[in-house]
Amino acid sequence: xxxxxxxxxxxxxxxxxxxxxxxxxxxxxxxxxxxxxxxxxxxxxxxxxxxxxxxxxxxxxxxxxxxxxxxxxxxxxxxxxxxxxxxxxxxxxxxxxxxxxxxxxxxxxxxxxx
Amino acid sequence: xxxxxxxxxxxxxxxxxxxxxxxxxxxxxxxxxxxxxxxxxxxxxxxxxxxxxxxxxxxxxxxxxxxxxxxxxxxxxxxxxxxxxxxxxxxxxxxxxxxxxxxxxxxxxxxxx
Numbered sequence: 003x004x005x006x007x008x009x010x011x012x013x014x015x016x017x018x019x020x021x022x023x024x025x026x027x028x029x030x031x032x033x034x035x036x037x038x039x040x041x042x043x044x045x046x047x048x049x050x051x052x053x054x055x056x057x058x059x060x061x062x063x064x065x066x067x068x069x070x071x072x073x074x075x076x077x078x079x080x081x082x083x084x085x086x087x088x089x090x091x092x093x094x095x096x097x098x099x100x101x102x103x104x105x106x107x108x109x110x111x112x113x114x115x116x
Numbered sequence: 117x118x119x120x121x122x123x124x125x126x127x128x129x130x131x132x133x134x135x136x137x138x139x140x141x142x143x144x145x146x147x148x149x150x151x152x153x154x155x156x157x158x159x160x161x162x163x164x165x166x167x168x169x170x171x172x173x174x175x176x177x178x179x180x181x182x183x184x185x186x187x188x189x190x191x192x193x194x195x196x197x198x199x200x201x202x203x204x205x206x207x208x209x210x211x212x213x214x215x216x217x218x219x220x221x222x223x224x225x226x227x228x229x
Contacts, residue, residue, distance in 0.1 A: 044122075
């Protein structure tokens with residue numbers, strides 16, 4: 003099925019560094035959602051974006067809905083060890099039919115060295 | 117509000133057996149979606165139920181089935197288990213409108229031996 007292109011696939015950074023990851027699609031999206039998943043747990047919603055150009059923050063996290071509606075990025079500032087996990091992007095595409103089925107990226111695995 | 121509850125948390129089965137997983141959505145949510153997650157494969161959509169009807173379906177074989185009850189609780193069943201069915205099965209709920217965010221449970225980790 004349709005999938006989002008999420009990059010990078012994995013990152014290994016030092017505590018205190020900033021992190022940037024992104025998600026792209028060949029078609030437009032109506033929403034972009036960013037989730038974080040800890041090992042053995044379900045994904046937890048971090049940020050939801052509903053409008054092209056929208057920039058939203060949640061603590062040290064900032065995400066933007068791309069102007070073209072075909073991409074989104076997530077930034078984490080001043081990373082800490084508990085930021086470790088897998089970050090997924092997901093979105094609703096009008097091309098997917100009824101705007102109720104989420105399209106997912108394969109995730110960015112983040113490791114933080116204390 | 118209580119979150120999405122999935123039971124059991126862990127399951128070990130052998131090939132050929134069948135298994136039933138349960139999901140209780142957030143109170144007031146009428147849509148329940150099921151996903152299969154294996155390492156490196158991301159989240160693979162199984163199906164979505166809304167008001168006791170299957171509304172969306174992914175590309176899984178007929179061995180995977182589900183249902184939803186009038187209180188919005190949902191179950192999924194996998195028959196004739198195969199080794200490749202070992203995965204984390206995630207349930208997510210939402211009110212059921214377009215362009216919504218999903219809220220996930222902690223998942224059921226199924227191991228097939």
